[in-house]
Amino acid sequence: MxxxxxxxxxxxxxxxxxxxxxxxxxxxxxxxxxxxxxVDLADINHLYWAxxxxxxxxxxxxxxxxxxxxxxxxxxxxxPKPVTVAKEKKxxxxxxxxxxxxxxxxxxxxxxxxxxxxxTELLRQRDLAELTAAERRHLRELLAVLKPVPPVKRSxxxxxxxxxxxDPDRTLRGMLAQGEIVKLARRAKATRxxxxxxxxxxxxxxxxxxxxxxxxxxxxxxxxxxxxEVFTLGTRLTRVSRQLRQRDPERAMLGAGQAVPDFAGxxxxxxxxxxxxxxxxxxxxxxxxxxVVFSDGWERGDPSxxxxxLARMRRLAHxxxxxxxxxxxxxxxxxxxGIAAALPHLxxxxxxxxxxxxxxxxxxxxxx
Numbered sequence: 001m002x003x004x005x006x007x008x009x010x011x012x013x014x015x016x017x018x019x020x021x022x023x024x025x026x027x028x029x030x031x032x033x034x035x036x037x038x039v040d041l042a043d044i045n046h047l048y049w050a051x052x053x054x055x056x057x058x059x060x061x062x063x064x065x066x067x068x069x070x071x072x073x074x075x076x077x078x079x080p081k082p083v084t085v086a087k088e089k090k091x092x093x094x095x096x097x098x099x100x101x102x103x104x105x106x107x108x109x110x111x112x113x114x115x116x117x118x119x120t121e122l123l124r125q126r127d128l129a130e131l132t133a134a135e136r137r138h139l140r141e142l143l144a145v146l147k148p149v150p151p152v153k154r155s156x157x158x159x160x161x162x163x164x165x166x167d168p169d170r171t172l173r174g175m176l177a178q179g180e181i182v183k184l185a186r187r188a189k190a191t192r193x194x195x196x197x198x199x200x201x202x203x204x205x206x207x208x209x210x211x212x213x214x215x216x217x218x219x220x221x222x223x224x225x226x227x228x229e230v231f232t233l234g235t236r237l238t239r240v241s242r243q244l245r246q247r248d249p250e251r252a253m254l255g256a257g258q259a260v261p262d263f264a265g266x267x268x269x270x271x272x273x274x275x276x277x278x279x280x281x282x283x284x285x286x287x288x289x290x291x292v293v294f295s296d297g298w299e300r301g302d303p304s305x306x307x308x309x310l311a312r313m314r315r316l317a318h319x320x321x322x323x324x325x326x327x328x329x330x331x332x333x334x335x336x337x338g339i340a341a342a343l344p345h346l347x348x349x350x351x352x353x354x355x356x357x358x359x360x361x362x363x364x365x366x367x368x
Contacts, residue, residue: 006041007033013072014055020068022061026145027120028054044075124356129208129325136212140249142355143215149366150224151194151290153318164188193227194318196220196365197286199276201295202232202260203267209325209353210263211253213294216358218244218252220365229285233295234262237272239280269295269338270305277312290368291317292361294352296326297339307341314345319368323352323361 010033017024024032032054039046048069056065066077120142123135131139160170163186170185198217202210221228221244232238243255257263277286291313299306314320322342326332328351334343343349348364351357 006036010036013051013068016068016072017055017065020064022055022064022068023057024055026147027124027142028057030142030145031120044073045078047073048077124359125354127325127353128212128355129353139212139355140215143212143219144249146216146219146359146362148220148223148362150196150227151366151368152191153194153288155190155192157190158187159190161186161188193224194368195285195289196224196228197281197289197291197317198228198230199273199291199293199295200230200232201267201269201293202234202263202265203298204264205267205296205298206294206325207264209294213352214240214244214253214256215249218249220362221245222247229280231276231280232256232260232262233267233269233272233293234260235266235268235272236262237275237279238262266300267295267298268301269297269299270301270303270307270309273306273309273313277309277316281313281316286313286316288316288318290319290321290365292321292323292365293342294323295338296324297322297334297336297342299336299338299341303337303341306338307345310342310345319347320345321348321350321361321364321368322346323350323357325351325353327351328353328357 011029014024014029014032032051035050035054036047039050041047051069052062052065056062069075069077120138123131123138123142126135128139158164158167160167165187167185167187170187174183174185198220200206200210200213200217206213217230217240221230221241225245229239229241230244232240238260240256240259243259244252246252246255280286310320322339324334324339327334327349334340334349339349347368350361350364352361
């Protein structure tokens with residue numbers, strides 16, 4: 001590697017792999033970066049094997065990986081070695097750990113990398129409320145590499161395009177400049193980000209998920225700070241968008257924690273949603289936006305009020321999604337008073353108990 005910081009090149013290689021058809025998802029990329037930290041970057045063999053055992057998920061990926069590796073690093077990938085030099089190959093693999101080579105150490109190193117990738121995949125499926133402290137630290141790293149794509153909407157403005165309706169003004173200017181019609185100019189409607197509003201229940205029943213969901217909200221806000229709003233719901237409504245726009249996630253969590261006075265308290269979903277719609281939603285924040293409510297649906301107030309407010313929200317918003325951490329569990333039925341009142345007014349009721357379900361939520365938001 002010739003650059004001082006190898007990270008952009010490594011991430012670029014992962015992007016090239018995805019374009020080549022290798023499913024190098026964010027979790028595999030994180031495992032790859034962790035593996036690369038343990039090897040000698042000056043040794044192309046180390047770099048090759050660190051990527052091969054973490055980024056490839058299927059034997060069919062190997063030829064595509066080899067082609068992409070050769071093009072990106074301008075180096076021939078190490079091919080299979082004859083049996084007579086098997087010990088030499090193991091020695092090179094062992095050097096990835098920085099320890100003296102042993103006969104079985106290459107296999108041990110590969111197994112460790114596979115185990116790390118497997119652990120990451122298992123963590124993606126684990127319930128967020130059941131994670132250990134170490135797993136929560138790993139989860140923060142995985143959340144940090146998520147790349148949310150905001151939903152878009154058509155703008156009234158038009159932009160130059162290869163296909164679309166005829167643009168007579170640009171065509172005429174081109175004709176005047178060239179003396180004849182060389183090419184017909186065309187235009188199409190431009191797109192702009194659609195607003196996303198996240199409403200997070202921080203009551204006592206949701207407290208096991210509150211930290212992870214706030215960190216998820218921070219990632220979404222950082223991806224589109226101008227078009228994302230976040231509020232917490234409890235016994236009162238609190239806007240935390242400004243706090244979550246900070247780049248550093250720990251500072252953002254600290255700021256949000258200081259701003260929210262009713263963590264792990266009660267919840268009056270209907271009343272807080274009414275306040276949100278009266279003070280913010282009706283003024284434009286919820287209008288034609290994708291609104292996502294994170295709550296288990298336990299309502300201390302009148303469930304009929306919650307249903308009325310969600311009906312109001314549905315008339316304003318482009319889409320209303322409800323994310324319930326319990327919805328992903330076997331045998332779950334939406335019988336809680338809040339969920340039962342909300343269900344007729346929702347576009348989708350989604351699970352939100354694990355990193356994998358939050359990743360699927362990002363797709364739902366993007367495609368809404």
